[in-house]
Amino acid sequence: MEKSLIILKPDCMAANNAGEVISRFENAGFTIVAAKMARLDSSILREHYAHVADKPFFPEIESFMSSRPVIFLVLEGEGVVQKVRDLLGPTDSAEAPAGTIRGDLGTDKMKNVVHASDSVENASIEIDRFFRSEELCAD
Numbered sequence: 001m002e003k004s005l006i007i008l009k010p011d012c013m014a015a016n017n018a019g020e021v022i023s024r025f026e027n028a029g030f031t032i033v034a035a036k037m038a039r040l041d042s043s044i045l046r047e048h049y050a051h052v053a054d055k056p057f058f059p060e061i062e063s064f065m066s067s068r069p070v071i072f073l074v075l076e077g078e079g080v081v082q083k084v085r086d087l088l089g090p091t092d093s094a095e096a097p098a099g100t101i102r103g104d105l106g107t108d109k110m111k112n113v114v115h116a117s118d119s120v121e122n123a124s125i126e127i128d129r130f131f132r133s134e135e136l137c138a139d
């Protein structure tokens with residue numbers, strides 16, 4: 001079954017929106033198969049954000065993403081990678097339509113509530129980055 005790696009970002013945690021976001025994922029029919037809470041450190045952030053490491057906003061992302069503990073989830077379901085991205089809306093919360101998670105709860109491009117894997121291939125890499133295989137639970 002397809003899986004996606006989700007991070008409830010510091011803005012989501014600071015606004016006490018974790019429950020609201022998780023409800024939206026559950027109401028869309030996805031199952032949580034792994035969960036944990038931790039503060040990201042700069043070495044794992046450099047790995048996770050390697051594709052934007054040369055962007056001018058990288059130091060800002062690094063400091064934002066390590067500013068408070070975040071929640072990591074693995075969601076499972078048919079087509080979960082693309083369907084979660086549809087629920088989120090575009091990266092820039094200011095452009096996200098009402099009814100999407102970012103449109104309703106986000107602020108801007110960085111404070112955009114949730115990270116979600118952008119492909120099935122990257123989901124597998126990202127799940128391995130944040131979870132050991134025995135931390136994924138089956139029924």
Ligand SMILES: Nc1ncnc2c1ncn2[C@@H]1O[C@@H]2COP(=O)(O)O[C@H]2[C@H]1O
Pocket residue numbers: 052057060061091109110111112114115116
């Ligand atoms: N112009 C920008 N300024 C700040 N952050 C950005 C900008 N563009 C993209 N990002 C962030 O870069 C992140 C890349 O991975 P995410 O999907 O977690 O979320 C993305 C955005 O939050």
